[in-house]
Amino acid sequence: MKKPAIAIVLAIVMLLGMSQMAAATGAGEGYTDIGETWFGKAAAEHGYADIFSDGSGSFKPYKEITRMEYARLLHRALGININYFAPTDIGKHFTDLENSDEGAAELYDLVTAGIVTPGGSFEPEVPLAREDMILLALKALDYKTGGNYAVILIMPPLFQDDSEIDESIKWEIYKAVVLKLINGYEDYTLRPKAAANRAEAVTVVSRLTALIDSLMQRVDVSASMYEEDGGLKMTLTIENRTNSTVTIHHTSGQRFDFKLFDDKGETLYTWSADKMFTMALGTTEIEPGETVCYEVLLESELYDSIKDRIASMRAYIAGTSEDFFIDAEGYEA
Numbered sequence: 001m002k003k004p005a006i007a008i009v010l011a012i013v014m015l016l017g018m019s020q021m022a023a024a025t026g027a028g029e030g031y032t033d034i035g036e037t038w039f040g041k042a043a044a045e046h047g048y049a050d051i052f053s054d055g056s057g058s059f060k061p062y063k064e065i066t067r068m069e070y071a072r073l074l075h076r077a078l079g080i081n082i083n084y085f086a087p088t089d090i091g092k093h094f095t096d097l098e099n100s101d102e103g104a105a106e107l108y109d110l111v112t113a114g115i116v117t118p119g120g121s122f123e124p125e126v127p128l129a130r131e132d133m134i135l136l137a138l139k140a141l142d143y144k145t146g147g148n149y150a151v152i153l154i155m156p157p158l159f160q161d162d163s164e165i166d167e168s169i170k171w172e173i174y175k176a177v178v179l180k181l182i183n184g185y186e187d188y189t190l191r192p193k194a195a196a197n198r199a200e201a202v203t204v205v206s207r208l209t210a211l212i213d214s215l216m217q218r219v220d221v222s223a224s225m226y227e228e229d230g231g232l233k234m235t236l237t238i239e240n241r242t243n244s245t246v247t248i249h250h251t252s253g254q255r256f257d258f259k260l261f262d263d264k265g266e267t268l269y270t271w272s273a274d275k276m277f278t279m280a281l282g283t284t285e286i287e288p289g290e291t292v293c294y295e296v297l298l299e300s301e302l303y304d305s306i307k308d309r310i311a312s313m314r315a316y317i318a319g320t321s322e323d324f325f326i327d328a329e330g331y332e333a
């Protein structure tokens with residue numbers, strides 16, 4: 001199923017003030033050392049007590065964050081929970097971890113999601129390098145969004161210590177800067193090899209969840225086809241994942257269409273070809289969180305006559321909208 005890519009014009013990205021994922025709200029409230037600080041809101045939302053609290057009531061914002069603490073932080077903030085058909089063994093991925101180790105299950109999920117690369121030693125108690133904090137955040141972004149976003153690169157100002165950034169990851173670092181996931185220090189350095197502290201980590205994760213939340217606020221359109229009762233069921237699904245009602249304007253009574261094609265792109269079947277529609281203008285309104293699904297069953301007799309030649313199907317929205325992009329070329333299954 002194809003979904004429209006989301007273009008992010010990086011020069012005008014303003015995502016940091018958007019609402020955070022609801023599951024994280026209030027996670028770290030009650031710490032005595034966050035207050036009205038630059039990291040205070042992020043620590044209140046993502047300073048999970050079972051990860052960071054030692055019982056003293058302090059968050060200890062400038063303490064170096066370990067690799068395992070950051071893995072657990074990402075896992076919790078992004079709600080990554082994977083169910084497995086068979087027992088898992090973290091030892092298959094890392095030589096210095098066992099299933100009984102704190103965070104082993106969460107780390108296994110991150111490996112499965114492609115966020116953490118397996119192999120060798122994980123070194124769970126080693127401080128997390130700032131560059132690794134950035135790269136893991138970007139991998140988490142790709143996992144949660146399916147990579148359905150485009151980046152128009154506008155080169156940010158170089159850091160004073162730009163030469164310390166490995167050439168192999170410079171593009172990723174620049175992308176994170178322009179996405180406003182990270183900032184340099186006041187002296188215009190990045191310090192990529194330095195250890196990240198807790199305040200920096202929760203701030204990056206807070207910005208990450210805001211960015212993901214924004215990207216997930218979209219209208220998804222998908223098409224599918226499958227055999228049913230000897231015929232071919234074709235579906236067009238429109239899911240409103242935004243916080244506002246979306247409206248589709250129609251020039252007639254037709255709301256959708258389906259076409260079947262052979263491997264040369266020639267049309268084998270058009271659903272609307274033998275249909276009559278009223279010429280009255282109309283609209284389809286889809287409320288926030290609502291899904292509209294159009295379904296058509298191509299009866300077995302006609303389906304059998306073209307079955308062996310069908311290579312693809314396209315579903316079409318018969319209308320226009322100011323609220324989301326409607327692909328005139330249709331949505332392929």
